[in-house]
Amino acid sequence: MFAIRNALLNAKRHKLKSILVILACMLIVIFLFLYIGGLEANSRMLENLPEAITIPARISNLSGTLSTGMMIKESVIKGIEESDYIADYFYTAELGAALGAIPEDKVSEMEQGRMNFPLCLGVNRLSAYTDLNEEDVTFIDGYGPEMLESDEPVCIVRDRDLALWQINTGDTIDLTLFYIIYPNDNAVKDFRWMGIYPVKIIGSSRDIVKPDAERRSMQVIFPVKWLQKLSHQRETMFFADAARFRIAKPLELNAFKDEMKELGLMSVISQAKPAQRGIALIVSDETFIKAATRLKENISLMKSFMPFLLIVVGLVGFVVSYLLLHSRKPEFAVMRSLGVSKKSCFIILFFEYAILDLAGSCLGVLAIAAFSSLTVSLTAVVVTLFFCAYMAGTAAALVMLNRFSVMEVLSALD
Amino acid sequence: MSMLSVRGVGYIYQSKYQSIEAVKNVSCDFHSGKLYAVTGPSGSGKSTLLSLLAGLDLPTSGEILVEGKSMASLDRDRYRREIASVVYQSFNLFPLLTALENVMYPMELLGKKKSEAVETAIQMIGEVGLGEKIYQQFPIMMSGGEQQRVAIARALSAGGKILLADEPTGNLDSANEENVVELLRTLAHKQGFLVIVITHNPYVAEQADEVYRMRDGELQTDGRV
Ligand SMILES: Nc1ncnc2c1ncn2[C@@H]1O[C@H](COP(=O)(O)OP(=O)(O)OP(=O)(O)O)[C@@H](O)[C@H]1O
Ligand SMILES: [Mg+2]
Numbered sequence: 001m002f003a004i005r006n007a008l009l010n011a012k013r014h015k016l017k018s019i020l021v022i023l024a025c026m027l028i029v030i031f032l033f034l035y036i037g038g039l040e041a042n043s044r045m046l047e048n049l050p051e052a053i054t055i056p057a058r059i060s061n062l063s064g065t066l067s068t069g070m071m072i073k074e075s076v077i078k079g080i081e082e083s084d085y086i087a088d089y090f091y092t093a094e095l096g097a098a099l100g101a102i103p104e105d106k107v108s109e110m111e112q113g114r115m116n117f118p119l120c121l122g123v124n125r126l127s128a129y130t131d132l133n134e135e136d137v138t139f140i141d142g143y144g145p146e147m148l149e150s151d152e153p154v155c156i157v158r159d160r161d162l163a164l165w166q167i168n169t170g171d172t173i174d175l176t177l178f179y180i181i182y183p184n185d186n187a188v189k190d191f192r193w194m195g196i197y198p199v200k201i202i203g204s205s206r207d208i209v210k211p212d213a214e215r216r217s218m219q220v221i222f223p224v225k226w227l228q229k230l231s232h233q234r235e236t237m238f239f240a241d242a243a244r245f246r247i248a249k250p251l252e253l254n255a256f257k258d259e260m261k262e263l264g265l266m267s268v269i270s271q272a273k274p275a276q277r278g279i280a281l282i283v284s285d286e287t288f289i290k291a292a293t294r295l296k297e298n299i300s301l302m303k304s305f306m307p308f309l310l311i312v313v314g315l316v317g318f319v320v321s322y323l324l325l326h327s328r329k330p331e332f333a334v335m336r337s338l339g340v341s342k343k344s345c346f347i348i349l350f351f352e353y354a355i356l357d358l359a360g361s362c363l364g365v366l367a368i369a370a371f372s373s374l375t376v377s378l379t380a381v382v383v384t385l386f387f388c389a390y391m392a393g394t395a396a397a398l399v400m401l402n403r404f405s406v407m408e409v410l411s412a413l414d
Numbered sequence: 415m416s417m418l419s420v421r422g423v424g425y426i427y428q429s430k431y432q433s434i435e436a437v438k439n440v441s442c443d444f445h446s447g448k449l450y451a452v453t454g455p456s457g458s459g460k461s462t463l464l465s466l467l468a469g470l471d472l473p474t475s476g477e478i479l480v481e482g483k484s485m486a487s488l489d490r491d492r493y494r495r496e497i498a499s500v501v502y503q504s505f506n507l508f509p510l511l512t513a514l515e516n517v518m519y520p521m522e523l524l525g526k527k528k529s530e531a532v533e534t535a536i537q538m539i540g541e542v543g544l545g546e547k548i549y550q551q552f553p554i555m556m557s558g559g560e561q562q563r564v565a566i567a568r569a570l571s572a573g574g575k576i577l578l579a580d581e582p583t584g585n586l587d588s589a590n591e592e593n594v595v596e597l598l599r600t601l602a603h604k605q606g607f608l609v610i611v612i613t614h615n616p617y618v619a620e621q622a623d624e625v626y627r628m629r630d631g632e633l634q635t636d637g638r639v
Binding site for chain 1: 462465468470471491492494495496500502506507508509510511519520522523568570581636
């Protein structure tokens with residue numbers, strides 16, 4: 001009680017010195033705010049980086065030249081589907097198709113001519129077909145784009161082909177499907193008869209004429225899951241022709257890449273012979289990695305500098321306190337001669353400086369709050385760190401000053 | 415029993431380069447109700463002995479007994495708060511406290527109520543012969559004699575039994591000197607204090623009940639009563 005009151009009175013009596021201490025504390029607190037605030041902002045930016053910068057990835061052939069028209073094993077697709085590191089995956093499978101029922105024995109002649117079948121595309125979502133926008137498709141009542149995520153025998157047909165084939169949306173038509181193989185592992189396609197299937201037309205799409213289109217305009221679009229179901233029923237292999245996705249946990253990029261390696265995906269080798277097998281992984285992570293690395297470097301630099309900074313704050317506390325207290329040595333000697341114990345001396349002066357330091361901190365907080373919004377946690381962290389570091393310096397100065405011999409100081413005065 | 419007894423006390427200042435034996439094998443007794451003077455040439459160890467009596471440090475040899483109890487076994491801070499007070503030639507007072515606050519300081523250390531402390535302080539200032547106008551003055555505005563008397567008032571306010579003064583009249587003119595010596599005599603004879611005064615001044619020594627003379631750290635009794 002006496003200590004606190006005395007400390008307050010002393011602080012008031014040594015007005016100029018007190019103001020100096022308060023100002024010093026205020027400046028240090030402001031500096032710490034800017035520093036730790038910057039550190040926090042960087043950490044927050046790193047945390048939010050995945051939302052700010054997405055990392056797209058796709059499957060390609062080993063040479064990295066293809067993005068569609070490949071043969072991607074179903075196990076790879078399954079691995080992608082099940083991975084925790086992946087969000088928003090899209091994959092497609094190309095097929096040949098013909099309107100009406102064409103029995104298998106009629107096909108060999110057509111094959112020899114290597115005729116171009118109308119192309120159709122299995123998609124796991126409408127947007128997997130990148131060339132087509134949702135506005136380009138009109139669905140019949142009771143059906144919507146989510147039908148393409150099912151494994152039902154439904155399809156969307158181009159307007160032009162509806163007219164050409166004289167069919168209507170809502171009809172159920174027979175389609176003869178042909179799967180595609182690349183017998184020489186080059187771009188030359190071979191169509192193989194697969195079967196005749198009744199399919200319901202649930203919508204129509206506009207013809208797409210885009211100079212930069214990824215593939216030829218598809219005449220029929222259907223759910224790729226249905227195709228997978230058919231393959232399983234026929235006990236034949238299913239291949240996707242394209243797959244792309246977004247990485248859900250960009251900060252765990254390396255774990256993701258390890259998982260992809262386990263799926264058998266390799267890095268692109270640009271010297272490799274262009275082939276059709278989709279066995280390579282292309283991750284467009286340069287932007288993200290650059291930004292993340294820069295942030296991480298900043299953060300670790302600032303963090304590693306932190307202890308040093310606190311030591312400097314402590315040193316400032318020591319020097320300021322030492323200089324200001326040094327001239328008051330005779331005062332302490334008189335205090336001691338009047339029977340104030342060493343401990344009480346320490347406590348009284350520590351309180352005096354603690355009050356000044358806190359006042360300075362408050363002013364610093366107010367100054368910062370005037371210019372930017374403050375969080376309680378940041379304020380608590382800054383004030384605590386400052387107070388501990390600075391008061392450690394003050395305490396050290398007090399311990400050093402308190403070690404004088406009262407006799408010597410008093411006799412030196414006489 | 416003597417209030418303070420000094421038994422074969424020696425004190426050595428130990429510094430990095432040399433050690434100085436300031437007090438050598440001193441033995442003497444001090445009784446309550448008496449005014450003692452300690453004289454001797456400069457550097458003879460008077461201040462050192464006084465500081466030891468004030469418990470500011472312990473003797474390097476021998477011992478000092480306070481009412482029969484060894485100083486070494488006492489809480490010496492408490493001894494200075496409650497029993498013994500020291501007055502120096504200069505810088506006795508806290509420069510940033512008023513006279514009244516200076517006198518109140520030891521009482522605040524003892525945790526007395528503020529109103530009580532003010533009352534006692536006013537009484538003590540009166541006893542050392544100072545008036546109301548001194549209360550709110552800071553030491554820098556007071557004369558040397560006034561400062562010395564405020565210092566004595568402060569020494570008395572804790573209600574101790576021993577007053578130790580190191581050249582209390584060194585900075586005073588003869589009129590003030592007489593006042594202060596008279597005050598010390600009164601304290602010893604009327605209020606039963608043990609008063610020990612270090613002085614170069616033959617007049618002050620004359621007024622004492624007993625005079626000890628020091629030379630090269632050793633004590634020579636004069637035995638004059
Ligand atoms: N702090 C100290 N460190 C080392 N030696 C000291 C210290 N203080 C005093 N001395 C030495 O101890 C001896 C006694 O000093 P002391 O101050 O007790 O003498 P004194 O009789 O009070 O002298 P004065 O009449 O000048 O005040 C002297 O030789 C002095 O130099
Ligand atoms: Mg002396």
